[in-house]
Amino acid sequence: MDITYRQPARAQLITAEDREVPVPATLRYTAEDPLAVFVDFPSEVTLDGEDVTWTFARSLLDEGLDAPAGRGDVHIWPCGRARTVLEFHSPWGIALLQFDTPTLRRFLLHTYAVVAAGQEDVAEDVERGLSALFGGV
Numbered sequence: 754m755d756i757t758y759r760q761p762a763r764a765q766l767i768t769a770e771d772r773e774v775p776v777p778a779t780l781r782y783t784a785e786d787p788l789a790v791f792v793d794f795p796s797e798v799t800l801d802g803e804d805v806t807w808t809f810a811r812s813l814l815d816e817g818l819d820a821p822a823g824r825g826d827v828h829i830w831p832c833g834r835a836r837t838v839l840e841f842h843s844p845w846g847i848a849l850l851q852f853d854t855p856t857l858r859r860f861l862l863h864t865y866a867v868v869a870a871g872q873e874d875v876a877e878d879v880e881r882g883l884s885a886l887f888g889g890v
Contacts, residue, residue: 756784756867760860764839766798767849776850780857782811782864787873790814790864792839800845807841814861818854 760780765773776798781791794805809827816822817829818837828840837857841848 764850
């Protein structure tokens, strides 16, 4: 059964000039991909005018709310008690976004209501991915 939880969120994009620009986002979680969380940005706030989705581990969000976490394309760390920074790396640059920590915590709690920590059954996803990779060989 596909259960998806969506939560609107406001972020502040931190510019190179240290200005904060409000950016709408949607936090999303689906039982179909239980290890991941998604942050969706609408086309009106992206460089190329297309919707953009960042995908990363739910455990990374959990870790990053309390201490710096991440490697590669996504880094998360607390910024005081009320804000959390999500840093996204792409071939076109780096985006720093601040979210209200209570908003992220509320979202995370809802994801655990959909699929509890440790209950993520990914065997079917692995099988489907291997089948796609090897083309039924």
